[in-house]
Amino acid sequence: MRSKQQKTSIKISTGTRASKNKSLTVANILRTLSDPKSVELFKSISTTGSDSADLRNTTRLSPRQYYSRLSNFTRNGMLIKKNGKKYRTAFGRIVYYELITIEKAITNYYKLKAIDSIGLYNDMPHEEHKKIIDALITDPDIREILSSRV
Numbered sequence: 664m665r666s667k668q669q670k671t672s673i674k675i676s677t678g679t680r681a682s683k684n685k686s687l688t689v690a691n692i693l694r695t696l697s698d699p700k701s702v703e704l705f706k707s708i709s710t711t712g713s714d715s716a717d718l719r720n721t722t723r724l725s726p727r728q729y730y731s732r733l734s735n736f737t738r739n740g741m742l743i744k745k746n747g748k749k750y751r752t753a754f755g756r757i758v759y760y761e762l763i764t765i766e767k768a769i770t771n772y773y774k775l776k777a778i779d780s781i782g783l784y785n786d787m788p789h790e791e792h793k794k795i796i797d798a799l800i801t802d803p804d805i806r807e808i809l810s811s812r813v
Contacts, residue, residue: 687739692758695735700724702762704732708742708749709759767802774799778809 696702704722711717719729733749736742741755751759768775778799782792796809 692739692741695732695739695741696758696762700728701732701735704729705736705741705759706762708736709751709755712748764804764808767805771800771802771805775809 696705700722704718704724707718707721715729719726722729724732733742736755737744740752741758742749743752744750778792778796781787781795787795793810796806800806800809
């Protein structure tokens with residue numbers, strides 16, 4: 664018999680393959696999104712919905728390429744399929760948000776390089792550095808990331 668101090672573990676199943684996949688890692692997620700067609704497909708599912716014919720036409724993927732990518736998204740817990748439609752999971756929403764953040768950073772790449780060069784070569788007070796960030800960067804998400812002291 665167990666004592667009251669002994670902890671019990673509870674296994675929660677989400678019903679997706681990701682819960683059974685022991686190798687769910689950042690590297691696997693990045694590998695899943697490693698080519699432009701996969702990124703385009705994931706973004707299309709996230710923004711326009713899950714009509715298979717339209718998605719295959721817009722991404723110009725063969726059926727095998729299309730279903731292989733969908734399988735990878737599902738295996739990594741980014742999408743689930745319900746009633747024949749594909750939906751982002753909560754994890755998939757976070758991955759999508761971070762993907763959009765990376766695209767915003769790429770858009771502001773040269774401004775970010777300017778901030779780096781100013782901040783690295785001059786021992787500038789934090790307040791002055793923040794003023795430069797506010798002047799150069801208009802996106803609030805990128806500003807918040809740059810303003811944090813991580």
